[in-house]
Amino acid sequence: MEFTRNMDPKKCPMPCQEPDVRNKNFYEVALGYTEEMAINEARRCLNCKNKPCVSKCPVGIDIPAFIAKVAEGDFEAAYNVLTRYTSLPAVCGRVCPQEVQCESVCVRGIKGESVGIGRLERFVADWHRNNGKKIAAKVETNGKKVAVIGSGPAGLTAAGDLAKKGYAVTVFEALHLAGGVLVYGIPEFRLPKDIVKAEIENLKALGVEINTNMVIGKILTIDELMEMGYEAVFIGSGAGLPRFMGIPGESLNGVYSANEFLTRINLMKAYKDDSKTPVRHGKKVAVVGGGNVAMDAARCAKRLGAEEVYIVYRRSMDELPARKEEVEHAEEEGIVFKTLVNPIEVFGDENGNVKGLRCIKMELGEPDESGRRRPVEVQGSEFDLEVDCMIMSIGTSPNPLIRSTTPGLETNKRGCIITKDESGLTSRTAVYAGGDAVTGAATVILAMGAGKNAATAIDEYLKNK
Numbered sequence: 001m002e003f004t005r006n007m008d009p010k011k012c013p014m015p016c017q018e019p020d021v022r023n024k025n026f027y028e029v030a031l032g033y034t035e036e037m038a039i040n041e042a043r044r045c046l047n048c049k050n051k052p053c054v055s056k057c058p059v060g061i062d063i064p065a066f067i068a069k070v071a072e073g074d075f076e077a078a079y080n081v082l083t084r085y086t087s088l089p090a091v092c093g094r095v096c097p098q099e100v101q102c103e104s105v106c107v108r109g110i111k112g113e114s115v116g117i118g119r120l121e122r123f124v125a126d127w128h129r130n131n132g133k134k135i136a137a138k139v140e141t142n143g144k145k146v147a148v149i150g151s152g153p154a155g156l157t158a159a160g161d162l163a164k165k166g167y168a169v170t171v172f173e174a175l176h177l178a179g180g181v182l183v184y185g186i187p188e189f190r191l192p193k194d195i196v197k198a199e200i201e202n203l204k205a206l207g208v209e210i211n212t213n214m215v216i217g218k219i220l221t222i223d224e225l226m227e228m229g230y231e232a233v234f235i236g237s238g239a240g241l242p243r244f245m246g247i248p249g250e251s252l253n254g255v256y257s258a259n260e261f262l263t264r265i266n267l268m269k270a271y272k273d274d275s276k277t278p279v280r281h282g283k284k285v286a287v288v289g290g291g292n293v294a295m296d297a298a299r300c301a302k303r304l305g306a307e308e309v310y311i312v313y314r315r316s317m318d319e320l321p322a323r324k325e326e327v328e329h330a331e332e333e334g335i336v337f338k339t340l341v342n343p344i345e346v347f348g349d350e351n352g353n354v355k356g357l358r359c360i361k362m363e364l365g366e367p368d369e370s371g372r373r374r375p376v377e378v379q380g381s382e383f384d385l386e387v388d389c390m391i392m393s394i395g396t397s398p399n400p401l402i403r404s405t406t407p408g409l410e411t412n413k414r415g416c417i418i419t420k421d422e423s424g425l426t427s428r429t430a431v432y433a434g435g436d437a438v439t440g441a442a443t444v445i446l447a448m449g450a451g452k453n454a455a456t457a458i459d460e461y462l463k464n465k
Contacts, residue, residue, distance in 0.1 A: 003043060003071060003072070004043070005043055005044070005046070006040055006041070006043040006044045007044070008044060008112075009108075009111060009112025009113060010112060010113050011041060011044075011113045011114075011115070011116040011119070012033065012037045012040050012041040012116065012119075014030050014031070014032075014033070014116075014119055015030070015031040015032070015033075016029055016030050016031060017029055017031065019329075019332040019333050019334070022189065022333065023299070023302050023303060023333035023334060024303060025189075025303065026187065026188045026189050026271060026303055027188070027189060028188070028189055028190070028192050029189050029190065029329060030094075032119075032122060032123060032126055033119060033120075033122075033123045035073070035075075035127075037123075038070055038075075038119075038120060038123040038124075038127075039070060039071060039073055041115065041116050041119065041120060042067045042068075042070035042071035042115075042120055043071045044108055044115050044116075045064060045067045045068070045071065045108070045115045046107055046108065047064045047067075047068055048064065048107055051063070051064055052105040052106070052107065053102040053103070053105060053106055053115075053117060054102075055105070056101045056102045056104060056105050057085075057101060057102045057445075058101065058445045058446050058448065058449030059085050059086050059092075059157075059445065059448055059449050059452050060085055060452075061081075061082060061085040061086060061102075061121075062081060062084075062085065063102055063117055065081045066078045066079075066081035066082050066120075066121070066124065067115065067117070067120055069081060070120055070123070070124060075123075075124055075127045075128070075131070075132075076128065076131075076132055076133065078124045079124050079125065079127070079128040079132060082121065082124060082125070086157075086448065087156060087157055087159075087160030087161070087199070087202070087203060087448075088153065088156060088157065088160075088199050088448065089121055089122075089124065089125035089199075090122060090125035090126060090129065090195045090198070090199055091153070091182060091191065091195065091196065091199060091444065092118070092121055092444070092445055092448070093118050093119070093120075093121035093122025093123070093124075093125055093126075094118075094122055094190060094191050094195075095186060095190065095191055095443075095444050095445075096118055096121075096443070096444060096445040097323050097443055097445070098117050098118035099114075099323065099324060099325070101445065102117050102118075103115070103116075103117050103118070126195075129195075129198055138163065138205060138206045138207030139163065139164055139165070139166050139206065139207065140166060141166055141167070141168050141207065142165075142166035142167060143168070144166075144167055144168065144231050144462050145167070145168045145169075145170070145229050145230045145231060146162050146167045146168070146169050146170075146230060146231065146232045146233070146234065146458060146462075147169075147170055147172060147225045147230040147232075147233045147234070148162075148169060148170070148171045148172070148233075148234045148236060149171075149172050149216045149222075149233065149234065149235045149236060149237050149402065150171075150172075150173065150174075150180055150235070150236040150237040150238055150435075150437070151171050151173040151178040151179055151180050151200075151210060151236075152179070152180020152181050152182065152236055152237075152238050152435060152436075152447065153180065153181070153182060153236075153435065153444045153445075153447040153448045153451065154234075154236030154238075154434045154435025154436070154437075154447040154448065154450050154451040154454075155171055155173075155180065155234065155236030155237075155435070155451060156171070156178075156179075156180075156199070156200065156203060156451070157447075157448040157449075157451030157452050157455070158234045158236060158432075158434070158451035158452070158454050158455045158458075159171050159203060159208045159234075159451075160202075160203050160206060160208065161451070161452055161455035161456070162455045162458060162459065163203065163206040163207050163208045164206060165455070165459050167458075167459075167462075168207070168209075169207070169208045169209065170208075170209045170210075170211060170230070171208060171209065171210045171211065172211050172214040172216050172220070172225075173210060173211065173212045173213075173214060174213070174214065174215045174216070174237075175212065175213070175267065176212050176213055177212065177267065178200050178210045178212060179193075179196045179197075179200060180236075180238055181238060181436075181444070182196045182444070183196055183266060183267055184259075184262065184263040184266050184267040185259070185262050185263070185266065185293065185296070186262075186266070186296065187262065187265065187266055187296050187299065187300055188266065189299070189303070190296065190326075193266075215401070216237070216401075216402060217401035217402045217404070217405040217406070218401060218405075221405045221406065222235075222402070222405070222406045222409075222428075222431060223406070223407075226430070231430065231462055231465065232430045232431070232432065232458045232461060232462060233430065233431045233432070234424070234432045234433065234434070234451070234454050234455075234458065235402060235417060235426070235431065235432070235433040235434075235437055236433070236434055236435045236437060236447070236450075236451060237398065237399065237402055237437045238398070238435060238436045238437055239396045239397055239398045239399075239416075239436035239437060239440055239441050240259060240396060240398075240399055241396055241397045241398060241399050241400070241415075242257030242258065242259045242260070242392065242396050243392070243394050243395045243396060243397065244257070244392055244394075245288070245343065245392065245394065247343060247344055247345055247346065248345045248346065248347075249345055249346030249347055249348060249354075250346060250392070252346055252347075252348040252352055252353065252354050253280075253348070253351075253352050253353045253354065254280060254282065254348075254353050254354035254388055254389045254390065255346060255354060255389075255390045255391075255392070256279075256389070256390070256391045256392070257391070257392050257393075258287070258289070258293045258294065258296075258297045258391050258392060258393035259396060261279065261297055261300070261301075261391050262293070262296060262297060262300065264277055264279045265279060265300050265304075271300075271303065271304055279304070280389065281304050281305050281306070282301065282304075282306055282354075282387065282388045282389025283305075283306055283307050283308070283388055284306065284307065284308045284309075284310075284386055284387040284388055284389070285298070285301040285306045285308070285309045285310070285387060285388075285389045285390070285391065286309075286310045286312050286343075286357050286385060286387045286389070286390045286391070287301065287309065287310065287311050287312065287390075287391045287393055288312045288313075288343055288390065288391070288392050288393060288394060289311075289312075289313065289392070289393030289394045289395075290311065290313035290315065290319070290320040290321055290322060290339075291320075291321045291322050291393065291395075291441075292321075292322045292323055292326055293393045293441075294311060294313075294322065294391075294393035295311075295322045295323075295326040295327065295329075295330050295335075296326075297391045297393055298310075298311055298330055298335045298391075299329070299330055299333060299335065301389070301391070302333055302334060302335060306389075308336065309334070309335050309336065310335075310336050310337075310338050310385065310387070311330070311335055311336070311337045311338065311339075312338050312341050312342070312343060312357070312359065312385070313337070313338070313339050313340075313341070314339075314340065314341065314342040314362050314375040315339065315340065315362070315364065315372065315373070315375050316339050316340055316364065317337065317339050319364075319372050319373070320339075338359075338385070340361060340362045340363065340364075340375070341359045341360070341361060341362060342359060342360055342362050342375065342377070343357050343358070343359050343390075344358050344359065344360050344382070345357075345358040346358075346390055347384075353388065354387060354388050354389060354390055355386075355387075355388065356384050356385060356386050356387060357384070357385045357387050357390060358382060358383075358384050358385075359382065359383055359384070359385055360377050360378065360381055360382050360383075361377075361378040361381035361383075362375040362376060362377060362378060363375070363376055363378055364376070395440070395441055396436075396440070396441045397414050397415050397416070397440060398411075398414075398415045398416055398417070398436070398437045398440075400415055402417075402437075403415065403417065406428065406431075408427055408428050409426055409427060409428050409431065410426065410427040414440060416437065416438055416439065416440055417433040417437050417438050418438075419432075419433055419434070419438055422453050423453060423454065423456075423457035424438070424450060424453055424454035424457060425457060430461065432454040432457060432458055433454070434447065434450025434451050434453065434454045435447030435450050435451065438450065
């Protein structure tokens with residue numbers, strides 16, 4: 001189909017809720033493209049022969065191919081291209097950091113803005129969900145069973161790819177809902193849970209069995225799964241163990257880990273008036289950290305009714321690890337950034353409730369091993385910040401349950417499972433791992449890439465067994 005390229009140097013803007021409206025509700029912030037917007041944006045793609053965007057995609061999507069179908073207005077064909085490479089297109093289109101991956105090498109970005117690859121992926125997945133054909137029937141099984149531990153992005157990707165190859169896949173999820181970090185970690189206003197549920201239903205239609213309330217390492221061990229006839233195991237159990245700073249006052253009432261705070265809001269719906277597990281509503285909230293999880297926690301606190309919400313981060317705005325879009329949205333919603341500041345003590349009232357945060361100012365010194373300039377305390381610069389709630393968002397590590405119940409499974413000093421190469425093979429035969437359980441807290445798309453690599457390796461192993 002012939003069409004005229006759109007040479008506009010800027011992306012088609014994404015419609016969004018107004019900041020002063022959205023910071024009081026949990027509905028999705030970005031409203032998505034219309035068909036006309038999607039076609040217009042897709043026609044900005046130059047369909048480059050060398051496809052630099054593909055090389056930067058952790059799951060190797062043929063990006064120009066799916067965008068070409070959008071440009072033609074054939075959205076179902078675009079969806080079919082996407083699902084050759086990814087089992088979670090509606091999720092990736094919303095939470096994948098395209099700006100540092102596929103879009104970062106887009107040729108259109110040299111003299112303007114890159115093509116809105118993530119926005120188009122989201123559009124295609126949403127269009128299919130609302131208008132597309134019924135999901136494909138499951139593939140005939142080859143008689144071999146594979147167990148997947150964890151139903152986050154790594155586990156779901158591995159399960160989907162293995163099911164498409166004919167394996168009988170069972171996913172074991174510790175919580176009562178499947179989805180892992182997609183349901184307990186990422187807020188509704190960034191990733192609606194109905195979308196995650198729909199993606200999971202697609203996997204079930206392929207034949208993937210999902211067992212919830214199954215804590216592997218407690219109810220069953222990996223060795224017991226092998227005895228039950230599973231010929232390979234993929235561990236995608238994530239990194240859900242929160243870290244704290246070890247400063248005085250962290251045990252006071254009103255101090256949360258970001259994991260607890262977000263899980264109670266996202267999974268247990270603590271923001272609803274009739275919630276059986278309400279979360280304490282702070283009026284002045286400090287969130288310690290600068291990543292995407294910190295932005296999520298701060299924006300949730302605002303939506304719960306906090307009058308003032310602070311991001312307390314020990315480096316400058318330039319070093320914030322959170323996505324640029326999430327930082328911009330947080331600023332628009334009234335979140336106050338207190339950068340080059342670090343907490344040194346939490347203090348409380350006579351009832352043991354948080355009353356304030358003692359902080360010290362920082363300045364940037366020489367670069368550390370991460371390449372970022374190391375923050376150094378400015379002596380004598382202490383000050384108090386009046387808050388009644390503090391949320392710690394300084395990282396997570398894998399839960400020790402699986403490694404402590406699996407003899408011979410090697411882990412590093414942070415508790416992350418050691419793999420031999422990109423295949424995800426661990427020190428145990430037929431046991432593979434990927435995602436945050438291996439890397440520590442990282443992005444959804446990197447976890448998906450690990451799940452995809454492991455599925456390919458498991459297939460090769462079982463074919464040759």
